[in-house]
Amino acid sequence: MSEFTIAQAARFQGQQVTLRGWLYNLRESGKLLFPQFRDGTGIMQAVVSKADVSSEVWERATTLTQESSVIAHGTVRADKRAPGGYELVLNDLTVVQRVPTDQPYPISPKEHGVDFLMSQRHLWMRSAKQSAxxxxxxxxxxxxxxxxxSNGFILTDAPILTPAACEGTTTLFELDYFDLGPAYLTQSGQLYIEATAAALGKVYCFGPTFRAEKSKTRRHLTEFWMVEPELSFATLDDLMKLGEDLVTHIVARVLERRRPELETLERDTSKLENVRPPFHRLSYDDALKLLHQKGSQLPWGEDLSGADETFISQQFDKPVIVHRYPAKAKAFYMEPDPERPELALCMDMLAPDGYGEIIGGSQRIDSYDLLLKRLRENNLPEDAFQWYLDLRRYGSVPHGGFGLGVERTVAWIAGISHIRETIPFPRMIYRIYP
RNA sequence: UCCCCGGUAGCUCAAUGGUAGAGCAUUCGGCUGUUAACCGAAGGGUUGCAAGUUCGAGUCUUGCCCGGGGAGCCA
Structure with a gap:
């Protein structure tokens, strides 16, 4: 028989089981106790009747304190009065560690403020919503x-310590690298996986990414996780299709396997059921028309603001792809549109409901001469990019990729307002503890 | 970096310039089906820090510290 977990309680109906976990909350009613235990997979109510257990067990149960660790024995019984539909009829209890009453667990079952909860992040993650x-x-x-x-991609992780800016735009965390001078924490693995893609065809990297910008919004962390696929012989259309398939797969998988978590988070899953191909594709020009119809004054050539993205995303009931932005508003390595060179062959995928960009990507410049020109235009150090230029010297091909932000994706799927809750220990401008 | 908001009990919040209070948590008592259980009682305070105005400051003024929301930037 497999080990008992609360998430699988229904399978153990009528059986004697051992629950290893912690006390989440305790309700009392005279000679009846209703301790709620959690074990990491969920929360389950137990019932303790004074008449049915030894005086020692009764004593241990009545003096349990919040978050004390326990091993509880009992039988699983279906009861519609129990939250979740099943309860543990307790007949024995071992206390592994009792939280002392003079130093009680700080997070009571009532409401708390963000500042306090973030300072208690190591404990806050035990709560139902956070663990979900x-x-x-x-x-x-x-x-x-x-x-x-399962789609033929090879995982080739990019370095986290890098000698120079990948894109030369955003602010980086700097540190001393032995005798070789300053090094930086990566802000993207893209340039490196362009190399591995030329070696292996279809690749991806998946790791932490660091941005030292003093961003202070619900959509930003200074340390976040990004997955970046890169494909040789790929066009912008291929990338949009891949992004669409990836996001569709993620949402379908969550709907298939994490219904209880979505329920705990009170997520309206009907909106997630909509997430099936095709996603609407909107050119930058058309996006601008949409904004101008709503009174925006945004001139052609400017990048869309967060508010603009929110407005556009609200026009659709699933993610929307905006493609072919003005080249001058985008990164130096993006391939120009051969039909309109003032546009870059790039795309952003905007999540619904104002969660912002979850994907940003592009086809990369494959011409040596054009890439060199762009490096010079952007005042980037040619020496540092020689290896990158080599990729255009030796068997250059049309290629491209994108980055998907894990925390923004989770925040959108979960339907929560701030991405700081989607990572165990968020790193933000004014917070690095715990 | 800029704009806005906030800081009072362990937590969430009250308190016309006039004796600092409630709920939760903790402790004790009551209750055999509780649903953030409920009922009764007790303990718990350098009102973020510093200075100023005033007979009197949690409240008004100034400075500083620490958070939160947003802008820019981006995933």
Whole structure:
């Protein structure tokens, strides 16, 4: 017989089981106790009747404190009065560690403020909603890996310590690298996996990414996780199709395996059921028309603001892809549109409901001469990019890829307002503890 | 970096310039089907820090510290 977990309680109906976990909350009613236990997979109510257990067990149960660790023995019984439909009729209880009453667990079952909860992040993650979010994050990551692994992609992780800016735009975390001068924490693995893609065809990297910008919004972390696929012999259309398939796969997997978590998070799953191909594809020009109809004054050539993206995403009931932005608003390595060179062959995928960009990607410049020109235009150090230029010297091909932000994706699927809750230990401008 | 909001009990919040209070948590008592259980009682305070105005400051003024929301930037 497999080991008992709360998530699988229904399978153990009528059986004697051992629950290893922690006390989540305790309700008392005279000679009846209703301790609620959690074991990491969920929360389950137990029933303790004074008449049915030894005085020692009764004493241990009545003096349990919140988050004390326990091993509880009992039989699983279906009862519609129990949250979740099943309860544990307790007949024995071992206390592994009792939380002392003079130093009670700080997070009571009532409401708390963000500042306090973030300072108690190491404990806050035990709560029902937070642990559901972390299980959801796990499922999203597992879905991403399965998607790429089963579609012929090779995992080739990029370095986290890098000698120079990947894109030369955003602010980087700097550190001393022995005698070789300054090094930086990566802001993207893209340039490196362009190399591995030329070696292996279809590749991806998946790791943490660092941005030292003093961003202070619900959509930003200074340390976040990004998965970046890169494909040789790929066009912008291929990339849009891949992004659409990836996001569809992630959402379907979560719906298939994490219904209880979505329920805990009170997510309206009907909106997620809509996430099937095709996603609407909107050119930058058409996006601008849409914004101008709503009174926006945004001139052609400017990048869309967060508010603009929110407005556009609200026009659709599933993610929307905006493609072919003005080249001057985008990164130096993006391939120009051969029909309109002032446009870049790039695309962003915007999640619904204002969650912002979850994907940003492009076809890369494959011409040596054009790439060199762009490096010079952007005042980037040619020496540092020689290896990158080599990729255009030796068998250059049309290629491209994109990055998908894990935390924004989880926040959108979970329907929560701030991405800081989608990672175990968020790193933000004014917070690095715990 | 800029704009806005906030800081009072362990937590969430009250308190016309006039004796700092409630709910939860904790402790004790009651209750055999509780649903963030409920009922009764007790303990718990350098009102973020510093200075100023005033007979009197949690409240008004100034400075500083620490958070939160947003802008820019991006995933």
């Amino acid at each position: 979010l972390l299980r959801l994050r796990h499922e999203v990551i597992a879905a991403i890996r399965d998607f790429f692994d």
